[in-house]
Amino acid sequence: MVWGNELWDQEAEVMSYIDQNAEFMLRCRSFIQARSQLELSFAKDLQKLVEKYKTEAEKPDIADDHRLCYLLDHAVLISICHVSYEILMHEKCSEPLRELASEQKNSRKKASTNLSQAKKAFQDIRSKYEAAKKQYDKTYREYSDANNKLKRLGETGTNSKSKVEKLRQDMNRLHHEADATRSEYNLLRDELNKAQSAFFHEQQADILNNLQIESNQREKTHRDVLRLYAGIQEQILPVIGQCIQGMKEALDSVDADRDAATFANNFRTGNPIPEDEPEYDPAKGSMAIPVPVHAVHSRRVKRPNIFKSTSRRKNTAREDFSHLPPEQRRKAIQKRVSSLQEEHATVCKSMNAIIKTIEIYKQQPQFGDERALAKAQKEVDDYGKHKENLAVELYKFQLYLSALVGLPLPDPPEGYKGQLSSGNILDGDNVSVSSFAATSTAPSSRTYSVVSKKISEDDDFEDDAAEDFDHQQQEEQHHNHVDTSNAHISNVVQELPIIAVGVALYPFPGTNDGELPLEAGERVELLEDDGSGWARILKHDQQGYVPRAYLQVENNT
Numbered sequence: 001m002v003w004g005n006e007l008w009d010q011e012a013e014v015m016s017y018i019d020q021n022a023e024f025m026l027r028c029r030s031f032i033q034a035r036s037q038l039e040l041s042f043a044k045d046l047q048k049l050v051e052k053y054k055t056e057a058e059k060p061d062i063a064d065d066h067r068l069c070y071l072l073d074h075a076v077l078i079s080i081c082h083v084s085y086e087i088l089m090h091e092k093c094s095e096p097l098r099e100l101a102s103e104q105k106n107s108r109k110k111a112s113t114n115l116s117q118a119k120k121a122f123q124d125i126r127s128k129y130e131a132a133k134k135q136y137d138k139t140y141r142e143y144s145d146a147n148n149k150l151k152r153l154g155e156t157g158t159n160s161k162s163k164v165e166k167l168r169q170d171m172n173r174l175h176h177e178a179d180a181t182r183s184e185y186n187l188l189r190d191e192l193n194k195a196q197s198a199f200f201h202e203q204q205a206d207i208l209n210n211l212q213i214e215s216n217q218r219e220k221t222h223r224d225v226l227r228l229y230a231g232i233q234e235q236i237l238p239v240i241g242q243c244i245q246g247m248k249e250a251l252d253s254v255d256a257d258r259d260a261a262t263f264a265n266n267f268r269t270g271n272p273i274p275e276d277e278p279e280y281d282p283a284k285g286s287m288a289i290p291v292p293v294h295a296v297h298s299r300r301v302k303r304p305n306i307f308k309s310t311s312r313r314k315n316t317a318r319e320d321f322s323h324l325p326p327e328q329r330r331k332a333i334q335k336r337v338s339s340l341q342e343e344h345a346t347v348c349k350s351m352n353a354i355i356k357t358i359e360i361y362k363q364q365p366q367f368g369d370e371r372a373l374a375k376a377q378k379e380v381d382d383y384g385k386h387k388e389n390l391a392v393e394l395y396k397f398q399l400y401l402s403a404l405v406g407l408p409l410p411d412p413p414e415g416y417k418g419q420l421s422s423g424n425i426l427d428g429d430n431v432s433v434s435s436f437a438a439t440s441t442a443p444s445s446r447t448y449s450v451v452s453k454k455i456s457e458d459d460d461f462e463d464d465a466a467e468d469f470d471h472q473q474q475e476e477q478h479h480n481h482v483d484t485s486n487a488h489i490s491n492v493v494q495e496l497p498i499i500a501v502g503v504a505l506y507p508f509p510g511t512n513d514g515e516l517p518l519e520a521g522e523r524v525e526l527l528e529d530d531g532s533g534w535a536r537i538l539k540h541d542q543q544g545y546v547p548r549a550y551l552q553v554e555n556n557t
Contacts, residue, residue, distance in 0.1 A: 002205075002208075002209050002212065002264075003208040003209060003211070003212045003260070003264055004204065004205030004206065004207075004208040004209040004212075005205065005273075006264040006268045007208060007264055007267060007268055008200055008204060008205070008208075008273055009269055009271060010267045010268065010269070011115065011208075013267045014208060014211065015108055015111075015112060017215075017263055018104060018107070018108040018111075018211065018215060019105075019108060021104055021215060021218070021219065022101045022104035022105050022108070023101075025097050025100050025101040025104065025218075025222055026097070026098075026101045028097055028222070028226065029093075029094050029097035029098055029101065032089055032093045032094045032097065032229060033090075033094050035089065036085075036086045036089040036090050036094065037086070039082045039083070039085045039086040039089070039236070040082070040083065040086040042079075042082050043079040043080070043082040043083045043086070044079075046075055046078060046079040046082070047076070047079050049075065050072050050075050050076055050079070053072060054072060082236070085232060085235070085236055088232055089229065089232055092225070092228055092232075093225050093226075093228060093229045093232075096221070096225050097222070097225055100218050100221060100222055100225075103214075103218065104215070104218055107211060107214050107215075108211070111207050111208075111210070111211045114203075114207050115204060115207050118199055118203040118204060118207070119199075121195070122195050122196065122199045125188075125191055125192050125195045126192060126195075128188055128191075129185075129188040129189060129191070129192040129277070132181065132184050132185045132188045133185055133188075133189075133280055135181050135184075135185075136178070136181040136182050136184070136185040136280070136282065137280075137282045138181075139174060139177045139178040139181045140178050140181075140182075140282040140283070141282065142174050142177075142178075143171065143174040143175050143177070143178045144283075146167065146170055146171040146174050147171055149167060150164070150167050150168060150171055153167060185280070186279070189277050189279065189280075192277055193276040193277055196274060196276070196277070197276070200273045200274065201273070212260055215256075215260070216256035216257060216259075216260055217256075219254070219256040219259065220254075220256050223251050223254045226251055227248060227251050230248050230251070266327045266328070267328070269549055270505055270549045270550070270552075271549060320333070320400050321333055322509065322511060322512060323547060326506070326507060326509075329404070330401070330404055330405060333397055333400050333401045333404065334401060336397050337394065337397045337398055337401055340390060340393055340394040340397060341394060341413075343390055344387065344390045344391065344394055344413060344414075344415075347383055347386055347387045347390060348387060348414060348415075350383060351380060351383035351384065351387060354376050354379050354380050354383065355380060357376055358373065358376050358377060358380065361373045361376065384415070387414070387415040388415045388416070388417055390413075390415070391412065391413045391414065391415035391416035391417075392416060392417075394413050394416075395410070395412050395413055395416050398410045398413075497527070498525045498526065498527060498538065499526050499527065499528070499529070500525075500526040500529075500553045500554075501523065501524075501525055501526065501553070501554050502523070502524055502525075502526050502535075502537070502551040502552055502553045502554060503521060503522070503523055503524075503551070503552050503554060504518040504519060504520055504521060504522045504523075504524065504546075504550055504551060505520065505549075505550055505551065505552050506518075506520055506550050507519050507520050508546050508547065508550050510544065510546065514544055514545050515544050515545050515546065516537060516539055516542060516543070516544030516545070516546060518539075518546055518550060522539075524537040524538065524539045524546075524551070525537060525538040525539070526538075526551070526553065527543065529548060533547060533548055533549070534546070534547060534548060535547075535548040535551060537551075
């Protein structure tokens with residue numbers, strides 16, 4: 001699996017992956033350096049011990065006893081061996097890893113520079129194309145207006161011949177200008193299509209593919225260096241031979257090509273490479289603007305409420321990242337948790353510093369008057385409110401992460417004032433947090449409402465949660481009615497047109513209202529694809545929505 005085709009729109013992730021590999025090589029080098037220093041220190045200490053007892057061996061009463069001399073000579077040989085081990089680890093392991101990391105960084109820098117230059121050249125051509133298209137549209141509109149005006153003058157029959165002739169000349173001139181701008185537009189469109197094809201299929205693909213090949217080669221060299229280090233450790237510490245053998249087996253299982261394919265599977269979006277620019281016809285008006293990749297999941301289109309499982313709200317928040325593939329979703333939530341933890345720690349530190357300042361003002365009034373004391377107290381209050389809001393947000397995403405990866409519930413952060421009792425029950429609701437973690441694979445809108453019921457500081461968040469709660473209560477009240485109308489729903493499903501058949505590329509939990517869960521490789525029937533990023537499918541006589549990027553259409557019906 002090559003990066004140039006699979007990760008054409010994931011340049012940032014590729015560069016981050018290369019940087020992480022370089023950092024890992026440097027960490028391995030640091031460890032080996034520290035280990036070699038231990039060997040050198042041991043050899044020096046052993047030599048000092050030999051020098052100390054060498055004086056004892058020269059005393060007359062024990063000079064004839066060769067046993068001590070033999071032990072001292074053997075200790076000298078051991079110290080020399082350990083010095084040799086230190087030199088070997090430095091020359092054969094530490095330095096090669098330093099060179100590998102340097103090559104990795106230089107390769108990444110070179111690829112990034114070449115890619116930026118290719119992008120700039122491609123964008124310059126696109127800018128010229130857009131300008132030519134705009135000019136073509138403008139001249140065509142002017143020509144159309146002049147033509148329509150001439151027709152209107154001919155219909156009235158009250159205008160002078162000279163005026164009509166002048167207007168006809170203007171129309172002919174604008175017609176020639178429109179033809180000229182159209183020719184220039186077609187030339188630039190052809191140039192743009194060639195440049196786009198060359199950029200995505202040749203320039204960018206070659207840069208990413210070469211980066212992948214070089215990275216795989218360095219990974220194999222890295223593995224060989226660590227195998228050599230394991231062999232040195234076997235000579236130094238034969239007692240731990242079994243552990244060293246396990247290390248060798250782990251290194252044997254390293255497969256650079258498989259790692260590169262796994263990386264591509266984790267970060268590819270499944271979006272097709274842009275095709276050639278179609279010819280623009282100004283007479284038909286402006287063409288529809290394609291939806292950007294980063295905004296595919298932000299649009300929420302109102303769907304017909306055929307049955308309960310398709311009920312969807314247009315502005316439903318996707319803050320739990322459930323629209324992403326599983327691994328990307330876990331990383332996104334983890335990144336959000338880390339960011340909130342850093343901000344929470346910074347606020348706590350600042351707040352504690354101001355509290356200590358207030359204590360100094362109170363103990364020694366000469367350092368601060370009443371105005372300074374009141375100002376500091378106000379800052380403490382502001383930091384306290386900010387800390388409470390951050391604690392609520394942090395704990396919410398920690399609950400999301402716990403439910404996703406199956407971890408035990410975390411302790412609330414400092415400043416959290418939600419009413420979470422020791423029995424894992426939220427006051428005012430009969431839903432337990434433990435049952436939430438056991439029964440949910442992702443924080444759904446129900447979880448969102450339960451966790452947020454005690455967040456009184458955030459009015460907007462509380463309003464959305466109450467609306468979700470009311471929505472679920474209405475669904476529970478009509479549950480019996482829906483069950484009794486299953487036969488009617490089945491008839492409706494049979495009458496819906498099937499536009500295509502697709503195969504799921506990735507698993508999708510489908511935890512929100514109106515969504516259907518998918519398993520990788522599962523075949524489904526496509527009922528609707530309006531370009532919003534979400535497709536309506538039919539599976540086992542049930543309808544629902546899944547991300548369009550998760551589906552590969554096999555054939556259209």
